[in-house]
Amino acid sequence: xxxxxxxxxxxxxxxxxxxxxxxxxxxxxxxxxxxxxxxxxxxxxxxxxxxxxxxxxxxxxxxxxxxxxxxxxxxxxxxxxxxxxxxxxxxxxxxxxxxxxxxxxxxxxxxxxxxxxxxxxxxxxxxxxxxxxxxxxxxxxxxxxxxxxxxxxxxxxxxxxxxxxxxxxxxxxxxxxxxxxxxxxxxxxxxxxxxxxxxxxxxxxxxxxxxxxxxxxxxxxxxxxxxxxxxxxxxxxxxxxxxxxxxxxxxxxxxxxxxxxxxxxxxxxxxxxxxxxxxxxxxxxxxxxxxxxxxxxx
Amino acid sequence: xxxxxxxxxxxxxxxxxxxxxxxxxxxxxxxxxxxxxxxxxxxxxxxxxxxxxxxxxxxxxxxxxxxxxxxxxxxxxxxxxxxxxxxxxxxxxxxxxxxxxxxxxxxxxxxxxxxxxxxxxxxxxxxxxxxxxxxxxxxxxxxxxxxxxxxxxxxxxxxxxxxxxxxxxxxxxxxxxxxxxxxxxxxxxxxxxxxxxxxxxxxxxxxxxxxxxxxxxxxxxxxxxxxxxxxxxxxxxxxxxxxxxxxxxxxxxxxxx
Numbered sequence: 001x002x003x004x005x006x007x008x009x010x011x012x013x014x015x016x017x018x019x020x021x022x023x024x025x026x027x028x029x030x031x032x033x034x035x036x037x038x039x040x041x042x043x044x045x046x047x048x049x050x051x052x053x054x055x056x057x058x059x060x061x062x063x064x065x066x067x068x069x070x071x072x073x074x075x076x077x078x079x080x081x082x083x084x085x086x087x088x089x090x091x092x093x094x095x096x097x098x099x100x101x102x103x104x105x106x107x108x109x110x111x112x113x114x115x116x117x118x119x120x121x122x123x124x125x126x127x128x129x130x131x132x133x134x135x136x137x138x139x140x141x142x143x144x145x146x147x148x149x150x151x152x153x154x155x156x157x158x159x160x161x162x163x164x165x166x167x168x169x170x171x172x173x174x175x176x177x178x179x180x181x182x183x184x185x186x187x188x189x190x191x192x193x194x195x196x197x198x199x200x201x202x203x204x205x206x207x208x209x210x211x212x213x214x215x216x217x218x219x220x221x222x223x224x225x226x227x228x229x230x231x232x233x234x235x236x237x238x239x240x241x242x243x244x245x246x247x248x249x250x251x252x253x254x255x256x257x258x259x260x261x262x263x264x265x266x267x268x269x270x271x272x273x274x275x276x277x278x279x280x281x282x283x284x285x286x287x288x289x290x291x292x293x294x295x296x297x298x
Numbered sequence: 299x300x301x302x303x304x305x306x307x308x309x310x311x312x313x314x315x316x317x318x319x320x321x322x323x324x325x326x327x328x329x330x331x332x333x334x335x336x337x338x339x340x341x342x343x344x345x346x347x348x349x350x351x352x353x354x355x356x357x358x359x360x361x362x363x364x365x366x367x368x369x370x371x372x373x374x375x376x377x378x379x380x381x382x383x384x385x386x387x388x389x390x391x392x393x394x395x396x397x398x399x400x401x402x403x404x405x406x407x408x409x410x411x412x413x414x415x416x417x418x419x420x421x422x423x424x425x426x427x428x429x430x431x432x433x434x435x436x437x438x439x440x441x442x443x444x445x446x447x448x449x450x451x452x453x454x455x456x457x458x459x460x461x462x463x464x465x466x467x468x469x470x471x472x473x474x475x476x477x478x479x480x481x482x483x484x485x486x487x488x489x490x491x492x493x494x495x496x497x498x499x500x501x502x503x504x505x506x507x508x509x510x511x512x513x514x515x516x517x518x519x520x521x522x523x524x525x526x527x528x529x530x531x532x533x534x535x536x537x538x539x540x541x542x543x544x545x546x547x548x549x550x551x552x553x554x555x
Contacts, residue, residue: 199363200400200459204414204466205390208382214413218404 040265047266050257051274065257069250070274072159076167076249077236079158080174084235085228087179092186093212106183113180118241122173126245130169163248170239170247178235185227189220225293229286233279240275250274312339313372314470314501315360320369322355329355330366331525337470337503342496344512344533345505347522348548353505356522357472360503361385361392374469390418393463397475399455401447401462407434408443411462418466426465433461437491453484457491464495471495473504507552513537521545 034040051066063071094106113121148154149161159167193216201215243252250271258267315337322330329352337343345353358364359371362378362385371378374391378384402410411430415421421429434440437457439450447455456476463471473492477485489511496502496515506512512519512533519536521529523544529536541549 196396196398196400197402200394200396200402203361203363203389203392203394203396204462205386205418206414207386207417210417214417215402219402222404 042266043261043263044266044270046261047257047263047270050261050267051270065253066250066271066274069248069253070278072167072247073236073239073249073251074278075157075159076171076174076239076242076247077232079171080178080239081232081235083172083175084177084179084182087175088182088186089217091179091183092190095183095187096190110180110183113177118177118238119244121177122241122245125173125176126169130173134165134169166247170242170245170249173242173245174235174239178231178238181231181234182228185224185231186220189224190216192223193219226286226290229282229290233282233286236279236282237275313337314339314374315503316372317356317359318370318372320356320359320366320371322359322364322366322368329525330359333369333527335520335527335530337501339469340499340501341517342502342515343504343518343520344516345503345520345522346507346509346512346548347528351522352525353520353522354474357474357503357505360470360472361389361394363394386418390414390466391469393460393466393468393471395456395459395463395471395473395476397478399447399452399459399479401455401458403447406444406446407439407450407458410447410458411465414462414466429465430461433464434458436464436494437461451484452480453487456480456484456488460488460491460495470501470503473502473506475505475507477506477508509549509553521548523548 050064052061053064054060055062091106091109094102095110097103097106116124149164154161158164197215197219198211201211206214239249240251243249243255246252254267254271258264261267313336315335317333317335320330320333321328331352333356335356345357347353355364359366360373360378365379373388376384376388378388401407402413405413408427408430411434412423412426415426415429416423431440431443434443437460439454439457439461442450442454442458447458450458460471460476476492477488480488485508489508492502492504492511493515502515504511504516516533519529519531519533520527521536521541521544529541529545531541535541536545
C-alpha cells in the first residue's frame with residue numbers, strides 16, 4: 001500500500017499578517033477617535049451590575065435585568081419555534097397539495113408575511129389581533145395563584161406569571177412570522193422527495209395520511225433539519241423586534257438599562273455580546289449534531 | 299361517474315384486469331388510444347414496444363398511478379377511478395415493481411416489506427415480520443433483512459421490491475421495466491425470481507424488453523406502438539411470424555445484437 005502524499009500545513013503568510021495589521025490599525029484609529037474626540041466616560045461595571053450583581057445581604061450573586069432578559073428571549077425562541085414548526089409543517093404540506101384552495105391559503109399566508117416589513121406585521125398583529133385574541137381565549141384570566149402557575153416549573157417555562165399574556169402574545173407573533181419561512185423550508189423538503197417514493201407508497205395501498213407519515217415526512221425532515229436549525233438561530237435574533245410591543249426580552253430591557261444608566265455604548269456592546277454568545281453556541285452545537293448525524297446515517 | 303362496482307361488471311369470472319376503450323392524454327398528447335385488453339387469472343402477459351409507445355402508462359393505469367380520462371378499467375371486479383378508499387382496495391390487490399426499485403431509503407429491508415401489512419392489514423409487528431421473512435426468503439435475500447437499501451446492489455434491491463409487493467398477497471403483479479436500470483450481471487437474478495413467481499401461478503403483467511424472458515414465461519405478448527395495442531397474441535404466434543410489420547421492425551431492432 002502506498003501512502004498518500006503529505007499535505008503541507010497551511011500557514012499564515014506575510015500577506016495575511018499585513019491584512020491583520022491593517023485591520024488592527026483601523027480599529028486602533030477608531031478607538032483613538034472615540035476616546036479623543038468623543039469625550040466619554042466609560043463605566044462598564046455600572047452596566048455589568050445589570051447583568052449580574054452581588055447582593056450584600058444574602059452574600060450571593062443575583063442575576064439582574066439583562067440576564068433575565070436573555071432568559072425571556074430563550075423562552076420566546078423555544079415556544080415560538082415549536083408553534084412555528086407546527087404552522088410550517090401544516091402550511092408547507094398545503095403548499096404542495098393538489099387542492100387549489102389549500103394551496104391558495106398557504107400561499108397567501110407566506111406572501112403576506114414575507115412582503116410586509118416585520119415591524120409593521122408585529123404592530124398589526126399586536127394592536128388588532130392580540131388585543132382581541134388574548135381576552136377571547138382567556139389568557140388574561142389565568143389564576144396567578146394556581147398550583148401550577150405559581151410553581152417554579154411554570155416560571156422556567158413561561159417566566160413571570162404576571163407577564164404571561166404579554167409573553168404569549170410575543171411568542172405567537174414571532175411564531176406566525178417565522179412560520180412563513182419554515183413553511184417554505186418544509187415545502188422544499190417535501191418537494192425534494194422523488195416522485196418514485198410517492199408512487200411506491202401509494203402502490204402498496206397506503207392511505208394518503210400514512211404516505212405522509214411513514215414515507216414523505218420522515219425523509220423530508222432529515223433533509224430540512226440543517227436549515228431548520230438555522231431558522232431557529234434567526235428566530236433568536238428576530239425576537240429582538242418584539243421589544244417594540246413591550247415584551248420584556250433582552251432588547252427591551254436593554255433600552256431600559258441604557259436610559260437609566262445613560263451608558264448607551266456599554267449597554268449595547270454587552271447586549272450584542274450576549275446575543276453573539278447565545279447564537280454562536282447554538283450554531284456550534286447544531287453543527288456538531290449535524291456532523292454526528294451524518295456519521296451515523298446510512 | 300357511474301358507480302359500476304355495485305353492479306356486477308360484465309366480465310368473465312376469472313378476468314382480473316380489463317381495459318375497455320381506455321384513452322389518456324398528457325396535456326394535448328394522447329398517450330393511450332382506445333385500449334381494450336383483459337388479463338385472466340394465472341395469465342402472464344408481456345407488454346413490449348418502442349419507448350414512448352405507452353406501455354408504462356398503460357400498466358400504471360391499472361393501479362391508477364396515472365389516471366385515464368376515457369373508458370373504464372376493472373381490477374378484480376372493481377372499477378378503478380377517483381374514490382380513494384376503493385383505490386386503496388385495488389392497490390392492495392395489485393403489487394407493483396418499478397424500474398428504479400423505489401425502496402424506502404430510511405427503512406431497513408425488513409421494514410420496507412412489513413410496512414404495508416402492518417398499516418393496511420393491521421397485523422402485529424411479529425406477524426408482519428414472519429410474512430416478510432417468508433417472502434424475503436423466497437427472493438433469497440432474507441440474510442440482508444437488517445440492512446438498508448443503499449447497502450444493497452441493484453439486483454438485490456429489485457428483489458426486495460418484489461418481496462415488498464408480494465407481502466400484501468396481491469392477486470396480480472405488475473412489473474414496469476424491472477430490469478432496465480440494472481447492470482447486465484444482475485438482470486438474471488431478478489428474472490429468475492420472476493420466472494419462479496410465474497411458475498407458482500401468479501398473474502403477471504410485465505413491461506419489458508427481455509425477449510428471452512417473454513419466450514420462456516409469457517402466455518401472451520402485447521405489442522404497443524404510438525399509444526395503440528398493435529398486437530395481442532399468444533407467445534407462439536408472436537415469435538413465429540404471426541406478427542405485423544411494426545412489431546417485426548421493433549423485434550429486428552432489439553434482437554440485432
